[in-house]
Amino acid sequence: MANYNLENSKDKLKVFTDARFGMFIHWGLYSIPARGEWVRSNERITADDYEKFFYEFNPVNYNPKEWAKLAKEAGMKYVVMTTKHHDGFCLFDSKYTDYKATNTLAKRDLIKEYVEAFREEGLAVGFYYSLLDWHHEDFPAYGDRHHPMRDNENFKENKGNFNRYIEYFHNQVEELLTNYGKIDIIWFDFSYDNMTGEKWGASKLIKRVRELQPHIIINNRLGGNLKKSIPDDYAGDFTTPEQIIPPEALVNEKGALIPWEACITLNDHWGYCSQDKNYKSSEEIIRALVECVSKNGNLILNVGPNAKGEIPEESINILKEVGHWLKQNGHSIYGCTKSILDKPEWGRYTQKDKYLYAHIFQRGVGPVNLRGLSGKIKRARLLCDGSEISIETPWNAEDFKKDAFLNFKSASLPDKKDTVILLELK
Template identity: 45%
Template sequence: MTITAPAEPQTATDATGLPAWFSHDRFGMFIHWGLYALPARHEWVKNRERITDADYQKYFDHFDPDLFDATDWARRARAAGMKYVVLTTKHHEGFALWDSKLTDYKSTATRFGRDIVREFVDAVRAEGLRVGFYHSLIDWHHPDFTIDGVHPRRDDGAEAIAALNEGRDMARYRDYLHGQVSELLTDYGKIDYLFYDFSYRDNDHEDIWGGKGRDDWGSSELLELTRRLQPGIIVNDRLDLPGDIVTPEQYQPDKPMEVDGVQVPWEACQTLNGSWGYDRDNLNLKSVDLLVRMLVDGVSNNGNMLLNIGPTGRGEFDGVSRQTLDGIGEWMRRHDRSVYGAGPAAFQAPAGTVYTQRGDRLYLHLFTWPFEHVHLPDLAGRVAYAQLLHDASEIHYREIPPGTRAQNTGLGGQPAGTLTLTLPIVRPDVAVPVVEIFLKDA
């Protein structure tokens, strides 16, 4: 049913003014899916291989993902411990995954004939997850989008590019861009998050000519439209304007992120293998334990992780994606309280570990498994109880109280104020072992 008024506002906020769910949930799924799933050679295949619209048309003509099941996608996200899901409504290739009234280059005009966004939204909501959209500001298919240094036709030569650009009008494209965003934000109920992608002005990229930014997108007006139609929505930082969050892509910040010296909410966008779209022959895969370490490392620095899956051309998650999600879900099932509602700790973690903290509970994530002991500075006298989180088995500890002289008593001299945990010799069979420490004073 089409909504004619703005969605209900999201009113609960955290200390930064951001909707509170974001810094609580910490972990989401990104889904990159479009025509590029058929060539299965990266979502930028049209750009990388300089494919013309005419040659790319075969993927539109043969798009028929008969195994697509949005309920399966949503259930796998929930089982993996993810709390929100972000779908590419349109990527740079320009193909719309919904029944847009502004184009025939859409899923409902293919032999598949279905509104993918509608099915996605319904399935995600049914699993109790929050709904996010990704929407490309770029459109390599639209007839008014001018050829530039990122476009697939960028190497056609100056004379050919001038001829291609003749009659193209970015003002008309802006109207199209804003019109499609308006459809997405009025026809599908409350949308929690909108990930715009991306701006590339010339002065930011030395190797790009004809770059585009806020003036080309009409970013100020687009952001106002977004917030008017969806009060309380979270918007990222890629409109060439400041956003609600910053979005490091395929790298892990080593400390809380800042803008002008002030800490800001952030979300690391990560892939399983370096590709966002389905990339059949790319086997550069991250292991489950690495992905879990990336997740908790981000939480320890006050960040989220948005982990991408690229469904196949038939519409399902491939075997590696399913196995990876299952592995993360198994860890999250036993350890999620070190992630949900957690953030940076008030204490310095020892080497090879990271802390997260939620109220009076401190979570020690052991990236390397030590021989029997781990020494925690400044925790003597502060701990009421400790246990391995996966099975709630008690962990013994001893303390060197603050103000006392450290002695060599078999553990080696440790600074006063150190608390030493005694761990099992055998490492627990989990992706990342976690010790849950109950503090006497939050």
């Protein structure tokens, strides 16, 4: 996306969907307690008790150039990083608050460095911005479902001035989309209960966002229903299932495909959690990516750097393994979409024009059945090295005359993670 200059919405969305694979980065003060990004809410931590992390924050090993090189090596095409999470701490130099990285021991605009580093690697750049703010005095506290002080009687009479908060966060979004050059994606998070749509001043905000960054892609979490035949103007450009992959491609009320992006963690937390070692394997990530593409979706995969600014070694190793697979098989992912065929029992299909990609997860017994493709395949090749895979109909396949069959010479698959066969259709 960063390398394109497209005017109309259809084209900029195509660039986004062609990219297919991105990196999410959740990072902030919560990396110090190291119990996940919701630690302040989950543990009802007061502002005073949480303040110690602000004065301690000093990511001495923060090097976004290393992060960018890792994302590129992993085969990712775009990245979205937290600029402000629910705790209200800003990684950028905002003139509207003192609660920011430049006032910590870091004394740096961490977002500025992030943007420059990822642009240098040719990746598209996105900003995550939380609509919630547990630090701001005008954000609802008592009775709010998520605020750390939701049950604290001392906040019962503190109603705040929500209109003043809306002006505050609109101003911050304007800063982000003015001070850092061209931005490809803005990822708002999130609406709930009555905190949705125009409660956020959504129409006004979206209008200003598109004025400042005409080519930007916006997610759906301001509210509104992207599946409606005529969505609200603040419904965004793509929808964002979280920690789940939809059972099928998403469509609107007219049956037209809508863009979507599954946001998935590598372990069980978004922000750094030192005790969480429940990492997904590279095989699981590769197959999740294939599943998303086979259903016309993207995958954005999260890393949570620690307090020193380091991406955990476990995450690095997994991403490098995924990147190795993509280096050999990326043609079956980038620019691909759901296929003309239903999901096969042995794996999944992705497709790009006349090229059908068979992602074989399970070898099974005998040749691999390609339902309905008899006489329709010009050639079959192992995608990773271009070697020929023969297509032969078994002598006893009289009941399967409409099917084609891939014949492997061994009982095991060439790649146990995902063996990809390029099928060029006639």
